[in-house]
Amino acid sequence: MRKVTVGILVFEGCQESGLTAPLDVFRIVEALSTAGSASEPVALEARFVSIGGGMRRTAGDLRVETVPAESATLDAVIVPGVHHRDVADLLRALTPLDAEAAWLAKVASSGAPVLASCSGVFMLGAAGVLDGRRATTSWWLGPALHDRFPNVRLEADGRIVADGVCVSAAGVTSYHDLALWLVQRFAGEDLRRACAKFLLLDLDRQTQTPFVIEQLMEAPREDLIARARDWLNARLTQTVRIEDLARHCGVSQRTLLRRFRDTADRTPARYLQTLRLARAKALLEDTALPAAEVAVQCGYADVATFRKTFKLRVRLTPYQYRERFRRRLPDETVVGAAAS
Structure with missing residues (x-):
């Protein structure tokens, strides 16, 4: 041997x-x-x-x-x-x-x-x-x-x-x-x-x-990112402009982009998408809302874009994610979910 x-x-x-x-x-x-x-x-x-x-x-x-x-x-x-x-x-x-x-x-x-x-x-x-x-x-x-x-x-x-x-x-x-x-x-x-x-x-x-649970990710050690996160979380369903975010954070657009790149290793737009997907995960886990309604509540213009983005970033479709992670009662039978 x-x-x-x-x-x-x-x-x-x-x-x-x-x-x-x-x-x-x-x-x-x-x-x-x-x-x-x-x-x-x-x-x-x-x-x-x-x-x-x-x-x-x-x-x-x-x-x-x-x-x-x-x-x-x-x-x-x-x-x-x-x-x-x-x-x-x-x-x-x-x-x-x-x-x-x-x-x-x-x-x-x-x-x-x-x-x-x-x-x-x-x-x-x-x-x-x-x-x-x-x-x-x-x-x-x-x-x-x-x-x-x-x-x-x-x-x-x-x-x-x-x-x-x-x-x-x-x-x-x-x-x-x-x-x-x-x-x-x-x-x-x-x-x-x-x-x-x-x-x-x-x-x-x-x-x-x-x-991944985005809320438990190690937070960037940067006050500006924390301020931006809170502001963006309150506006997930709105159209967000980079100049408005920069104004809220009290910096120029160029500084905002540089600080996000250096500290969060992503653009503000990418960071916003991460926050939207975090809310989508929570809705898929905790509610029976159909995918179209989840998309609306997370700021996506249409369900097709939401499904495509979710699959690209999470590596599962919204339906697959809900089937795997949705909350169930101890004696609940696993059945099909509404999102697809």
């Missing part, structure tokens, strides 16, 4: 899911592999490593015995998430992890894949291995990753993005996606698909866009 050794980097305050979720996948892989789902039996063995080795405590005070990362021979490394309360807390938590970041840089330079999801992607950013590469993270952390590591080519809607030896994934539950990526890399696509079916994981989900 061919053995692949995957290091799982353990550090003080890391999230437990990044340590344990891959283990479940690896055990299933070995069972399926020996049962004939792979042309060659393969075992993915996890090894907990840390800088210097020894005991480490996770965010939930789980004590994990590790071996020294510096002397371990590894085929790949998974980086767990960094526990944090908000973005500022996350950035502060990176400061004591310089040694871990330096080690990750060495691993990547050796050609071994380094994988992380959600807040763990910031560790790869701190290691410098994402500079010039494509990467993703959880949708609400995207703006912060772009701000902290501007040389990263952020694919904000990506569920899992591989660029060279660097593999990044979206939310904290994406450790299964990372583990399955390793299965494909070292054991082939057939075993990856068999394992995904066994775990009831959908391999066709390529985007995290439908899950």
Whole structure:
């Protein structure tokens, strides 16, 4: 049986899911592999490593015995998430992890894949291995990753993005996606698909866009953007002129456009569309209004434009979004929705 050794980097305050979720996948892989789902039996063995080795405590005070990362021979490394309360807390938590970041840089330079999801992607950013590469993270952390590591080519809607030896994934539950990526890399696509079916994981989900809650996105650290947001939210059904928005914010149109580009990474028109789609999502989740009425209440001139824009930005039709996310009573039978 061919053995692949995957290091799982353990550090003080890391999230437990990044340590344990891959283990479940690896055990299933070995069972399926020996049962004939792979042309060659393969075992993915996890090894907990840390800088210097020894005991480490996770965010939930789980004590994990590790071996020294510096002397371990590894085929790949998974980086767990960094526990944090908000973005500022996350950035502060990176400061004591310089040694871990330096080690990750060495691993990547050796050609071994380094994988992380959600807040763990910031560790790869701190290691410098994402500079010039494509990467993703959880949708609400995207703006912060772009701000902290501007040389990263952020694919904000990506569920899992591989660029060279660097593999990044979206939310904290994406450790299964990372583990399955390793299965494909070292054991082939057939075993990856068999394992995904066994775990009831959908391999066709390529985007995290439908899950975005715009109201929970990390707000731009800019008073002007906050003033513009409040003014625009009160006028979603109206025709908005850039000169009126600039006048409300007390700046010239040129300054307004520059501040939006530098801080919100989009134009005011694009920002307005984001706010309108956020209201559309809320109406689709909480009401039975038909798509035409949702379009009107969100400021779209006609339902065809609304459907086209919604599908382009959310990657689902209004009908599909309502079917997936609308609120239901615990005993309610799933039935067709009004929007289409």
